Amino acid sequence: MSCGEPHETDCSEVLDHLYEFLDREMPDGECTKFEVHFEECSPCLEKYGLEQAVKKLVKRCCGSDDVPTDLRAKVMGRIDLIRAGHLVPEQDVVAPETPVSPTTQTPATQE
DSSP: OOOSSOOSSOHHHHHHTHHHHHTTOSOHHHHHHHHHHHHHOHHHHHHHHHHHHHHHHHHHHHTTOOOOHHHHHHHHHHHHHHHTTOOOOOOOOOOOOOOOOGGGSOTTTOO
């Protein structure tokens, strides 16, 4: 997306790093560049507002849910791989198999 106007910070750069800006995970100088861009570019400001609203809605609806530790570790691992520039297979995150307890084994496999 681009408004078609020249900016000091390109629209594609702003949109590529929008979540880092929303989560305040970038240096102050970068945040300032983005704020200036939003003042100049209404399409990017609109996208920012939409993403901010979605983030607030998710936090309000799901903010108190506990995330399983293993799921969090898998997600963070994938984020680290993506940030490092590695290709990540597009597979569903699958929970590790749970061991079968003796009470759920079939009679043929029980000792």
